[in-house]
Each structure stands twice: as C-alpha cells, then as structure tokens.
Amino acid sequence: MAASITSAARLGGTRIISKLLKIGSQDLPLLSKQLHTSLVYNAGIPIKMPSLSPTMSEGTIVKWLKQEGDTVEPGDIICDIQTDKAVVSFEVEEEGILAKILLKEDSKDVPVGRMIAVMVDPGEDWKAVEVPAEAEAPPAPAAAAPPPTPTPAPAAPAPEPAAKKEFSGLRHAGAAPTTVGPAVRTLLELYDIDAANVTATGRHGLLKSDVLAYITQHKLSPQPPTPVPAPGSVSRPAAPASAPAPAGDAAYIDIPLSSMRKTIAKRLTQSKTEIPHAYMQSEARFDRLLALRKELKAEGVQASLNDYIIKAVALCLRLQPQLNCVWSGDQLQRPDSVDISVAVATDAGLITPIVVDAAGSSVSAISGQVQDLAARARLGKLKPHEFMGGSFTISNLGMFGIGEFSAIINPPQCGILAVGGGRSQLAADGGSETWLTSTLSYDARAVSEPEAAAFMETLAHLLTNPDLLVTDARRELQQLG
Numbered sequence: 397m398a399a400s401i402t403s404a405a406r407l408g409g410t411r412i413i414s415k416l417l418k419i420g421s422q423d424l425p426l427l428s429k430q431l432h433t434s435l436v437y438n439a440g441i442p443i444k445m446p447s448l449s450p451t452m453s454e455g456t457i458v459k460w461l462k463q464e465g466d467t468v469e470p471g472d473i474i475c476d477i478q479t480d481k482a483v484v485s486f487e488v489e490e491e492g493i494l495a496k497i498l499l500k501e502d503s504k505d506v507p508v509g510r511m512i513a514v515m516v517d518p519g520e521d522w523k524a525v526e527v528p529a530e531a532e533a534p535p536a537p538a539a540a541a542p543p544p545t546p547t548p549a550p551a552a553p554a555p556e557p558a559a560k561k562e563f564s565g566l567r568h569a570g571a572a573p574t575t576v577g578p579a580v581r582t583l584l585e586l587y588d589i590d591a592a593n594v595t596a597t598g599r600h601g602l603l604k605s606d607v608l609a610y611i612t613q614h615k616l617s618p619q620p621p622t623p624v625p626a627p628g629s630v631s632r633p634a635a636p637a638s639a640p641a642p643a644g645d646a647a648y649i650d651i652p653l654s655s656m657r658k659t660i661a662k663r664l665t666q667s668k669t670e671i672p673h674a675y676m677q678s679e680a681r682f683d684r685l686l687a688l689r690k691e692l693k694a695e696g697v698q699a700s701l702n703d704y705i706i707k708a709v710a711l712c713l714r715l716q717p718q719l720n721c722v723w724s725g726d727q728l729q730r731p732d733s734v735d736i737s738v739a740v741a742t743d744a745g746l747i748t749p750i751v752v753d754a755a756g757s758s759v760s761a762i763s764g765q766v767q768d769l770a771a772r773a774r775l776g777k778l779k780p781h782e783f784m785g786g787s788f789t790i791s792n793l794g795m796f797g798i799g800e801f802s803a804i805i806n807p808p809q810c811g812i813l814a815v816g817g818g819r820s821q822l823a824a825d826g827g828s829e830t831w832l833t834s835t836l837s838y839d840a841r842a843v844s845e846p847e848a849a850a851f852m853e854t855l856a857h858l859l860t861n862p863d864l865l866v867t868d869a870r871r872e873l874q875q876l877g
Contacts, residue, residue, distance in 0.1 A: 737786030
C-alpha cells in the first residue's frame, strides 16, 4: 500500500493519493486495477467554451495563444474567442499543462459549454492524457437514402354527374297537375326514390306521409351525396414549358452571417416587438457650434462635431434624468452616472462602446475615449465591460450624408438619439444658416411625452448656444497655459 502511494506521488497523482487514503483494505484488489489504469492514462481537466457575455450562446475560436504542452498559470490567456459582440480573450483560472486542443482555430458556432481543450495537473504526463468521453463528437448521422420517387397513379376518370331528377309535377287521378312540396322533394332526393313508384294519397299529389310509408315499407336508407369532381381532376390546358435555367454557375453567392450580426438581428427584433417605441424630432441651428469648434481647434482642442453632440446629450440627461434609465427585469433603474453608448460600424456588424461619465468629462476627454474605443472596436479588441451596459445611445449618420432617420432602442436602455447631417438653408436676412435634425426614439413605458419633449428642447438649446459645452475645454487650455 505504501509503495503504491509513493509511486503515485512520484507521478504527481495528487487525486489518486486522496482516493487511496479513503479506501479500506477490502477494496485493494479493485484499487490496484484502477491505480494501474490511472497511472497509464491521466484523467484530463476539461476546458469548455465559456459564456463571455450575457447574450452569448456560441462562439468562434479565433486563435490559440497556448499550444499543447505549454504550462498554464491562473490568469493566462489561452485563446481568443469571437463572441456575439467582439473578440474576447479567454483566461483560465487553474494551473496546469495544456494537454490537448480539441477544436482548432476558426472553429465556428461552438456552443457554450462544449469542451474545447483538456488540461492536466502540473507534473503529470500530458502526452498520456485521457480525453473525457463527453468531448467525443457524436457520430455524424448517416445520410438518409433519397425517398423513392412515387409513381403517379393513373388519374381516375371523372365521374359523370348523375342525371338530376326532375320533379316537374305529379298527376293524381282526376286532379289537376301540381308540384311536390319541399319536404317531399327532400325525402325523394335523400332516399333516391322515383316519385312514380310512390302511391299518392293527397288531393293534389304526394304527401310527406306517403314517402315515409314507402321508405318504411322498403326499409330504405339515405343515399350518400353524389361525388363532386375534385378541383385538381378537372382537365386544364397544359402550361407552356418554362424557359430553361441558364447554364453555368448560379448567379449568387452565399454570404456567411457572423455571430454578431445574428445577435443584432435577434436583439433588434426583440426591441421592436417588445418595446413600445415612440418618436420625437427637433431641429437646432448650430452655426455657433461650428464656429466655436473651429476656434477651439485653432487653440489646440481636437474634437469632432460628434464629440460635442455626445457632450450635449450627456448634459441633457443630467438635466432631464428621466431618460437616463435602464430596465433590470421588470424594474426600472436610474444610474447615477451618464454613460453614453456610441454606435460604431465594423466589418462584423454594429457595436456600441461606452463613453463612461460623459456628463463629467470634457469634450477633449470624450474625443480621446471615442477614438480609442472606435479603433479597438474595429479590431475586435474591446473588453466586455467596454460595450456591455450604458444608459443611453447615440447613432450619428450625418457623415454619410443622411439628413434624418430613426433608430431602434438598444435594450435594456430606454432611449436612443438618431443624429442626421447638417443642411444649409436661406436665413431671414438673406444669408445662409445650418440646421441639424435629431430624432429621439424612447420607451413609452418609461418616458412620458412631456419628459421627451423637455429633453429635446434642452438639446436644441445647447446645440444652438454651445458655450456650456466648452467650459471644461477652455478650463483645460488655461491650466495648460
């Protein structure tokens, strides 16, 4: 027994030692067999596809940063994974040796929880790792044999419509011609009876009782209705032969849909079906803002027009906090900080990195954040906390020449502002002035119409009179000077 423990310890079998100390002498024969198996094949520690975001259900392995045989420490990054939002680094929480990589790079649509690799404890023989059975891929289902082409049965000839019985009238001896009543007619048709075979006792012809007596006497049963030809059995002129399909390759290509675009489609559909969208639009003359931006740029403040709009929206949310809210289940919450999500277009889809505390940041600080976040978003290098969250979203398409548009709310937020491009129009004094159109989409459950109107009024005032937006920027210039 002691020799077995010593041998196991020498091979680094810490789990085996723990098992040995708990087993009595009566189990030694079985233990000997299990110990031999364990020393030859090391039971691996499974590494499974993690859930790196609340909405992630599957991921793509972009690149393995550790190879088989590499030592792994807690906090080491072993691979990059494309989630539904970005490329995220996968850090392990245990030490050991990466023994087996089960899924190679560019493995797509790997469900969360599926085993992607196997580790062993430090000191164990990683080459003799035993891959857990759950990692073995299920056998591919055999291709089903194509069903035999059914031989069309010869079409049955359409039944000839039965000759309709004419009940033009019956003559009783010595009586004037007359027609049968509706009740008699129904019984005659239902039981397929020839009126000439029924003895009439009425003064003017057959009675209902006459037909009923005839039915009872001959023990008749109602006859099934005459079958009507099916619509498909009616012969139609043959359709002209269709034009032959063009030869060669098909005139289309398959476009792979990224996991990010799948998630975007799912979340936007959910938003439009579950959130009662309401809309409000305002216009603001921003010639003063354009002139002020040009002036500050000459003084060293590098910021785009979109950075000033982010600052203006953040101040509006501080002044009108009713729109700075998010849903947590069925509970509406209002964060203390104003965190603005900014829509950024990437090759994989739209992502919304977050400018944290935009209301408390200067325009130049906002500009630095936006440039850094947008650059890393296009490279797929954002961390989850940099794009998950936010209390309000801005989508600006003005640089693409879009005059105005409406955007879909990004849940669990309650509002999104769609900003169009500036347009020049004739002023009252004969000069030219520049106007900007903004459209607010808001959740009517969380925001009332007066609250939305107050927000848009405040935004138009700030864009028209932008001195408050640049107070922090001028203070920074004074400190630098």
